[in-house]
Amino acid sequence: MTLPLTVAFFAVVFLTSALSGIFGMAGGLILLGCLLLALPASVAIVVHGVIQLASNGSRAWLSRQYIAPRIVALIASGGAVSAVALAWLGYHPDVTIVSLLIGVMPVLVWIPRRWFHFDASRPGHALACGVIAGGLTIAAGVSGPTIDLFFIRTGMDRRQIVATKAAVQVIAHAIKIIFYAGSALALSAGQWGAIALAVPVAFLGTRAGNGVLRRLSNAHFRYWTRWIVTVVGAVYLVQGLMAL
Template sequence: MSIFTALAFLVVVFLTSALSGIFGMAGGLILLWFLLLALPATVAIAVHGVIQLCANASRAWLSRRYIDFRIVAIIASGGALAAVLLALVDYTPNTATVSILIGLMPLLVWVPKVWFHFDASRTSHAFCCGLVAGGLTIASGVSGPTIDIFFIRTHMDRRQVVATKAAVQVIAHAIKIVFYLSAALTLSTGQWGLILLAIPFAILGTRSGNAILRRLTDARFRYWTRWIVTAIGAFYFVQGVVLLSNMA
């Protein structure tokens, strides 16, 4: 890997972590796109998991007093079951599939809230959230917009949503890393050294984003989240369609 690429990687890690620190997602989508440019899908998802685990862990720690640990535990159990089911079918992703899945996810943020009756504070709903979002996290590397539809009917403010999602994502990324561990082990020592170097940048980016989050109103938070995620999703979808057409 060239020095320019390494520096670009560190800058992307910082900026995407800051973005996720503000909106609780979006940054991870951009980081995964960057990784897919340079690595096979399975390796990119594993590396993404390592960096995002650290970024989410720091975000969860900074907002720990707002975390609903009961919801986290239930969602995590559903995610663990999803991982077992995908392991049984020997699931292996490719860049085109990942791009299409991520490209379709943002459609969920535009569906009228009255269509959904999910509430993450309810045990059965939280478990379903873990099962669906956990499966998508492993299948595509991310699942932020999917998790959101289970939180729109809760009485949680923006800080509680970001903090609880961060804690959920820590566990989800840990499961993802284990799922793709064999692919991750194909990286060289130098590549892993760069990944470890990126972790402080992820934490610093998260702290920067958290500071901006405190200045946002709930209304602005939800408005910008919707548009940013939609723009990223549209890009992913077009990329996936192009990749599929090239494979045909």
């Protein structure tokens, strides 16, 4: 990559990691969109997975005392089931499919909570969350809004939600990287070098966002999450429809 492009890449990684550090998602949606502008879908998903693995890993570490390990284990198990199923089907993404899938996800954050009775603290629901969100993570690269549906009735506060989701996403991105490992061969040594250097940048961004999260109220957290995800999703939806 050229120097200006590398600098722009680092800036996007920092800002999107900070955004995810605050809201637990949204940053990953934006980062994937930027990567899709320059890379094939499967390659973009791998790079996105590596950066988000670092971002979510640092977020999970910084908030480790708030993680609910049982929920993480159950959701991760469901995600593994989806990975096996998609591998058996020979799934391969393209930009149009990814854009359309992500574009419709924000609809979920506007559906009234009373319509849903999902609760990630219940074993069956956590496993279902893993199957659904795990499948979307591999198929579209992200699944944040879907995971949220299973946390709205848990009674967890914003710190517990962000921490537990971060731990879940660490495992989900690891599975995604393994699923598309063959696509990583399309990247040059120089590109992988830039990605490796972006890992500490993601950590710094997450740390900055975590500081903002501590000062944010639960009401503001939910309000801004909803609007940011909706705007990003609308952009993806328009791109996907134009590509049809």
